[in-house]
Amino acid sequence: IDNSAKGVFPYEAINTDDFNEVLSQSEPFAYDDFYSSLTQKHLINETEYEQYVIDAQRFDSRWDYLLAYNDNDVEMMIKPIDNLINLNAKYNVDLISNLSLSKNSACIKYALAYKDFDPNINYAIINNENTFIPTQQWWTYKCESYYYQDQKFNKLHPTKPQRDLNKCVSNDDFDAFMKMYNDPKTNCCHLCGEHFTNSNRPTLDRIDNEVGHELNNCKLACESCNKLRKDNDDKVTRLRIQLKKYCKLNKLPMTIANEKEYYELREGITGGLSMVMHRYNLKGITHINKFKYDGQKVISYDTPNVMSHVVGVDFNSLYPSSFSSNHHEFNPYHGGIMYMPGSLVTRFECYDKDGNKRADIYKKCMNIIYSKHRYDANPSMVFRAKVELVCPKGLINKLINFPPVFRNFDINNDEETIGSYMYNYGKNNGISVIDKTDTKLTMTLDTMGQFRSFGCYYLWFLIDLGLKVVNIESLSLYEANKAFNPFVNEFMRKRQDIIAGVESGNEKFYKISMNGSYGYDGMNTEKYSKVKICDSDKTYQSIISDTYINGYKITDDTYLVQSNPKTYRCKTCLQVAFFTLDNAKFWYLTFIYKFMLKCLDVNKFHLTSADTDSAYFAVAGDINDSNDQVFKHIIKDKAFYDEHIYKFMPDPSINTVYDEKKILGC
Numbered sequence: 001i002d003n004s005a006k007g008v009f010p011y012e013a014i015n016t017d018d019f020n021e022v023l024s025q026s027e028p029f030a031y032d033d034f035y036s037s038l039t040q041k042h043l044i045n046e047t048e049y050e051q052y053v054i055d056a057q058r059f060d061s062r063w064d065y066l067l068a069y070n071d072n073d074v075e076m077m078i079k080p081i082d083n084l085i086n087l088n089a090k091y092n093v094d095l096i097s098n099l100s101l102s103k104n105s106a107c108i109k110y111a112l113a114y115k116d117f118d119p120n121i122n123y124a125i126i127n128n129e130n131t132f133i134p135t136q137q138w139w140t141y142k143c144e145s146y147y148y149q150d151q152k153f154n155k156l157h158p159t160k161p162q163r164d165l166n167k168c169v170s171n172d173d174f175d176a177f178m179k180m181y182n183d184p185k186t187n188c189c190h191l192c193g194e195h196f197t198n199s200n201r202p203t204l205d206r207i208d209n210e211v212g213h214e215l216n217n218c219k220l221a222c223e224s225c226n227k228l229r230k231d232n233d234d235k236v237t238r239l240r241i242q243l244k245k246y247c248k249l250n251k252l253p254m255t256i257a258n259e260k261e262y263y264e265l266r267e268g269i270t271g272g273l274s275m276v277m278h279r280y281n282l283k284g285i286t287h288i289n290k291f292k293y294d295g296q297k298v299i300s301y302d303t304p305n306v307m308s309h310v311v312g313v314d315f316n317s318l319y320p321s322s323f324s325s326n327h328h329e330f331n332p333y334h335g336g337i338m339y340m341p342g343s344l345v346t347r348f349e350c351y352d353k354d355g356n357k358r359a360d361i362y363k364k365c366m367n368i369i370y371s372k373h374r375y376d377a378n379p380s381m382v383f384r385a386k387v388e389l390v391c392p393k394g395l396i397n398k399l400i401n402f403p404p405v406f407r408n409f410d411i412n413n414d415e416e417t418i419g420s421y422m423y424n425y426g427k428n429n430g431i432s433v434i435d436k437t438d439t440k441l442t443m444t445l446d447t448m449g450q451f452r453s454f455g456c457y458y459l460w461f462l463i464d465l466g467l468k469v470v471n472i473e474s475l476s477l478y479e480a481n482k483a484f485n486p487f488v489n490e491f492m493r494k495r496q497d498i499i500a501g502v503e504s505g506n507e508k509f510y511k512i513s514m515n516g517s518y519g520y521d522g523m524n525t526e527k528y529s530k531v532k533i534c535d536s537d538k539t540y541q542s543i544i545s546d547t548y549i550n551g552y553k554i555t556d557d558t559y560l561v562q563s564n565p566k567t568y569r570c571k572t573c574l575q576v577a578f579f580t581l582d583n584a585k586f587w588y589l590t591f592i593y594k595f596m597l598k599c600l601d602v603n604k605f606h607l608t609s610a611d612t613d614s615a616y617f618a619v620a621g622d623i624n625d626s627n628d629q630v631f632k633h634i635i636k637d638k639a640f641y642d643e644h645i646y647k648f649m650p651d652p653s654i655n656t657v658y659d660e661k662k663i664l665g666c
Contacts, residue, residue: 272612
């Protein structure tokens, strides 16, 4: 398609009453028909109108012109869509199969993480002997689970051959199972060859899928291999298993199989801020405002310093920076690198189901959180912890002007909580949440007596600020990796090269791919019910299932059935999304606390507003200087400022796109 320019149509020249009469006319639209009341000007100038009059002679009526205009609107999109298809195809990602740009970006991110995978290689066995010791109690639990599976199958599939529940594995089979488990010929996963550990326990894989969980119909398999196999072709199963083994060897992320961990990750995923701290900021009028706590209440007071300008700090690709695993000297943890989580290694519950503290586990979790190894390079693991944090009273005034805990809290929008001004404003303007409880992402000094989940880097940062961990609910260890480093650095480099004129192309593709790639990892799919069209037999099976919600008869033998999955279904690596968002908060706060507050006069600036990857400050600099003075007149430690400013900001002495758009920069 040669025409890539959008046409113009005078929409305001027609309405629902006269459109057919107006469009059936053969003469061109008048020039004034192209006037837009929205923009208060004509959509085309007089020269362009003269060209339109010439073009209009090609059409028998205005209807024909409208059809050509609509066709052009579609045709002009073909070229950019083809470009997108080709750009994704370079990374073996099919845009036609994945219409979501976020999903395509995530596919590229993972494709580069797996770029060295060879399906023809048998990747090394990690575990050469069984270290998991089965107990009678564990076996009893497994038998009950398999019996329930076979029983459920019979219930849901009454027309299919029924599984013999009398032959399902039971407590009496424990010795036979142990013989299989200890036999060198059968004591490992029959699909991948791995032996079993406490974190990779054996399951029974049915060989004949028409028969139930009878011991002589089963072989040992890893849980993940068992799920992968189903009734698939051997080559397909092998490919998936080798991918899994490659993933384990390289500590790459896998989906979450632990339901508690899944829901804690889902609950803990917290987006970026969008808030206003000071509404009015007028040059030469507004004083820099501060908060202080006097032991009973928080006081807002003005300093003598009057603002001269506003400075905006915008981070370069903050989310890609957060999962890039690039080094930065302002990160004191793990050798200056934010590692990303791979597979879940283990999960610690600090309280039993009755609420009793497990003292030994609690102590172990506390030791992990406060370990001095957090400053060591090349970690083997990272963690997520659900903790209660408290800000000591002596620290309140140090943190109160930029509270460092960004988390969701339920806020009671009553007058006592939000104050008379905002309460009355809401009442007078009919804001629906007034006098109701609303969940808000906000900035606080601690977790306000509640448990909240944190990634290790963000939690360590808060601890090093002075916050105290006073309680732990759970802690989960993940393998540490730098899997997405190739993706971020390759795509940022390509973007920089295009902007610098070194290469041709569309830099926006690389920018959007980087920024959008994390989103698919955190997509929430388990909350949505499923709707499907079934025949009467399938409809009956659905109705007796405890997942059934509703149904509607379409024809005599066709029904529309709505069901809700009983348990979660994890299709994406939620831990990647969780750590991306928490690493971003850690890095955002690192710039504020470890750079700005170290070298700038805090009484000469205040936060006006903050967004996901940006912050705006009213600054009391030199009112006679230009706006590009930035922080020049409020620096209190010039040596520190000069030494470190260009580790974040663009260095004018370098003056290149590569420095201006650097990862982990502003």
